[in-house]
Amino acid sequence: MSAINARPVCKAGPRVPRLFPPGLADRRARLIRQMDAQWVNGTVLHYWFFDGPEPQKQAVRDAFAHWKSLGIGLEFTETATRSEAEVRIDFDQGDGSWSYIGRDILGIANTDVTMNFGWDLTDDYGRTTALHEIGHTLGMPHEHQNPFAGIVWDEPKVYSYFGGAPNNWPRSQTFQNVLKKLNSQEVEGSDWDPDSVMEYWFPAGLILRPEQYREGLNPPGGLSALDVEWVMRFYPALPIAPRSLSAFASAPLVLHPGGQANFTIVPEETRSYRFATFGTADTVLVLFEEVDGQLRHLESDDDGGEDRNATFKVKLFKGRRYVARVRLYWAGQSGQTALMYW
Template sequence: MSENQPRPHCNPKPRIPIALPAGISDPRMRLIVLLRTKWVNGTVLHYHFLGGPAAQQEAVRSAFVEWKALGIGLDFAEVADPGEAEIRIAFDQGNGSWSYLGKDVLGIGATEPTMNFGWDLTTDYGRTTALHEIGHTLGLPHEHQNPFAGIVWDEQKVYQYFTGAPNGWTRDQTFHNVLRKINTHEVEGSNWDPDSVMEYWFPAGLITEPAEFKDGLTPPGGLSAADQEWVRRTYPGLNGSTPTLKPFESVALSLVAGAQADFVIDPPSSRSYQLGTFGTADTVLVLFEEIDGEPRFLAGDDDSGEDRNALFSAKLIQGRRYVLRVRLYWAGQSGQTAAMYW
């Protein structure tokens, strides 16, 4: 595909809305909205191919490997059963390329795709497309929709370009994917990265400001330095030992927004246990069981925006190993929280 040839673009699925209580403070709301798409670090994301040519599947596998090679705390594993996969990948050539954003994939039916590729992934542009869609699943939005980017569009030309071939979008789709600015609650920092893998390619004439992009914007492809910094900060590598959480012993947590605490649980007896947090913080609490060396999701709860604590019950078996992970959204009135199981 030549540099000036029109290119198809990612057409991501709309966000799944959440209902937050009336009267919630703006700082608390911002953190919940910002962090709710992010996975608990240490999660193994399972993916399944809903058919597709072998070469296209291999291109997607390579893109997962490239993200993982950055040393992040997430892992990716291919599974044969779509019911075991958080990420289900289709290759419908008539449906464009898209993905749901972050943990929104968990709200999609177990037989439905959460990601689709609508063109050849074995080209340089296709490789970037595969990295781009996985970026969405990790929680990254489109970079050009950053509200701090300062992009001024020739809106008539934008609509004319994207409603034509090869995208064939409606005006609503064009607005949603290009012209709409993301709410400031949903972005981290303020710098725009035109080299990001999450940035579109744009032909000449669509951008009027910044002036350097009047003749078009062509990202270099692949993961930019800022992409790599973001994913390492959001999902840092799991280094060092994990402390053991003992039953009936509350452990105080002092975390900043987005930070996480992890605990190993070796239950002293086989029975049903309660696992929960205490304090006024908003958290997501997730329990994994280690099966053949891989953490598999067992139970979890998210209390964000609610006047309660995360709490769930699970039957734990003596001799098996479990990992409890607590990720903080908002530190609450006291700035402190605690975790315990009993």
């Protein structure tokens, strides 16, 4: 197979699978798997560039702005300080283009790269690449690995194609990024979107079925209608006025899976406080501090799949503004979940 028209493609960072205790209900585990890479809505993701030509940096800035222009409830802010950045971006031309998935980046040392671009981003394919890698950071996997896609591969040709230039992948990487199907419990819905920004371009001969893609799969580039629908479902525009929460006051939470509650907190005294959720629920609890008008991640806990509640202890300062966000994976009974700090 000729590699003359081959395109380099993304090699997403590996995920660490979440392990569940024996006996966890299938529905509960499925909901957690579907959402465990997603950010709490309202997160401000700070990004920082290691180095790189200004036109390439600007292409990434433009891609962040494009995602934000949809009206999603996330914010993207460039920072000049690496230690303040959750997303750390490099332009190593020898390392391909890739990104870790969603909240996995919080487990990466702040000296390390979480997103890399290995080719020019200023043409149409490059601009789609920038959108694609940011999609990974938002929690989106590769679309062709959707278990409901029904793709049947000519596997020897797939290994041969991606093993050649310009990707030069070992077999393990080709399997990880192309042939390996996502766990069906990790996928919301059953649709495959061949037009998605998260879909690869494939030449003729790699796909045996569906038959209409035997001559190749060539997504149009940019965000598809389903990409927009997906990201708006997980990150809808935030309510204008979050609820106020005082110390020792319990705030009941009645949420659907994926739903979220948001609270503003202004402590009346400076001291250490304990935050906790209560009830039979799996949640992600995140606390932000407002610094110079921007929300900075202060502390968080995720109790998904564990027989405990999300909790942490943190020092708060009198008169400063904090924001607590609770996102629900699963609740045993509606109305049996609450947030309190004391």
